[in-house]
Amino acid sequence: MATDAHTRRVVAQVAKELTAQLPERTTELANLFLEEIPAFQGEEAVRELMAASTAANLSTMFDLLQHGLPTEQLVVPAAAAAYARRFAQRDLPLESLLRAYRLGSVRFNQWCLRGLSQRELDADVVLACTQEIVQVAGRYIDQISEHLVEIYETERKLWTQRTDAARAIALRTVLDDEALDLGTAEAMVGYRMRGWHVGAVAWMDKDVPDTARRLESAAQLLSTVHGRRPLAVLSDDHTLWAWVTSVEPIRLDHLGLAAALEASGGPLGYAPRMAIGEPAQGLDGFRTTHREAMAARSVAEAAESSPDQVARVVSFAEVSIAALLSENLDSLRTWVRRTLGALARDDEATERLRETVRIFLETGGSFTDAAARLHLHKNTVHYRVRKAEEIRGRPLSEGRLDVEVALVACRQLGSRVLSQAG
Structure with a gap:
């Protein structure tokens, strides 16, 4: 059986030979990553950083084997850390980065085993050396x-x-300063505004944990429903603004979106709520649909006092009367x-x-149809209508249109416009 010292010498020799081949091995691995992992096929500067990261990792692994260094106090090579940060900045998947390390580990072991096979060694020596190489490489990959x-x-x-804060400031400027022209607005935000837009506002209660992550998931759901990545930014720690854009007028699947949002809440029900504006075109439309989404949110929050009125997704079209009327709540209440x-x-x-x-x-004033809608007996509807007229103090036919609008406002804005009982 081979001694530990002999195993170490053989492994060190193999590592030394590989160290001399570092440029070629780096190129080999970099080409493998580019071929196997699409996320690595970025701009030239990023590919150069990837090559530097690969070289730094290989050099460290060769040193571990050549000099018998301990792996317990390993530090991530500076180039590898920089590449991981660049990966994050470009919103590239972490799994792609980790996959590169797994692929690199397999190729590294192949090189070492090939180096052992080129020597005249007893089987027990080969086995001992292989075990050390695989263990050292495995510990390195795990820790790194x-x-x-x-x-x-x-x-x-x-x-x-950082990017959300900067973009949020730019977006607030674009939304508020109507003197900005289209080109300036697009340059400030980094987003094309020439097509059709639907604005969305997602929000969470302030006492819900991990709100930012949950709101980002809402943006992902918008992407799934719409088929394209939306412009999305956290306007504060519990509110997300988003826009989906297309060359044609957009109609989102509100039911599908509501179901997806509901499912995202998990067993505790921590799901975002969302308000949606109407499709609108160009820079003016970009602003208008956002204002409509904000107004729809305001109506939705007003309805929270009535549990049967709470919806996961509320559209401006559904609450437009209440939204427009609520711009002056004091006058509306009166x-x-x-x-x-x-x-x-x-x-x-x-x-x-x-x-x-x-x-x-x-x-249309039909007791029969109303009874069917409400699942009540026709006589019950008749009684309630007469009772309502008695309480109002005049027939419902008097100012009927005003009555219908006022009833919608009561239903959608609740206690904001109602009189306290008593």
Whole structure:
């Protein structure tokens, strides 16, 4: 059986020979990565950094074998750390980076075994040397990969924060300064605004953990539904602004998006909510659809006091009347109370009456159709309508259009426009 000392000498000799071949081995591995991993096929400067990272890792691994250095206190080579950070900055997948290390480890072991096969060694020596090479290479890859994951995730978080902060400032300027022309706005944000846009606002409650990651998942879901990556930026720690763009008017699958958002919340239900603007074109449309999404969010939050009104996705088209009216809530509140009288009271019994009246008017004043919609007996609908007229103090036919609009405002804005019971 070979002695440890003899094993070490053989392994060191093989490593020394490979060290002399470092430029060729680096090129071999770099070409392998470019061929096997699409994420590595970036710009020339990035490929040069990848080659430097590969050379640094190989040099370290050769030194470990040649000099018998311990792996416990390994430090990630500077070039390898820089490449991991660049990978994160370009939003390239971490799995591609780790795959390169796995591929490199396999090729490294092949080189070493080939070096052993070129020597006249007893079988037990070959076995002992192979075990040491594989163990050292495995420990190196494991430790370096662990460090790289930390470097990548830290840089991704920091880079996202930096770029989001800068882009958020640019976006606020574009949204607020209507004197900006199209070219200037596109240059500031780094995004084409000549097509059709749909604005979206996703948000989480402030007490939900890990809100940034959950909101980023909402942007990914938009990408899945729309088929293209949206422009997305965190406007604060619990709100995401996003736009999807196309050369043609866009209609998002709201039901599919709502289901996907619901599923993303997991067992605890920590899913984002989302408000969607209407499709609009060009720079003006970019601003308009965002304002509509913000207005729809405001209406959605107002409805949170009524659990049956809470929706995962709310579109401006669904709440446009309430959204437009709510721009001056004080005046709207006064008008609703004047229009509905005591029918605007904020209690459950009056809410049932308002909902019955709303459906009754929607069905053209048909007691039969309203009863079918509400799953009630026709006589019950008749009673509630008469009771509502009594509470209002005048017939529903008097100012009927105003009554219908006021009922929509009550349903969608809830306590913001209702009178306190009592």
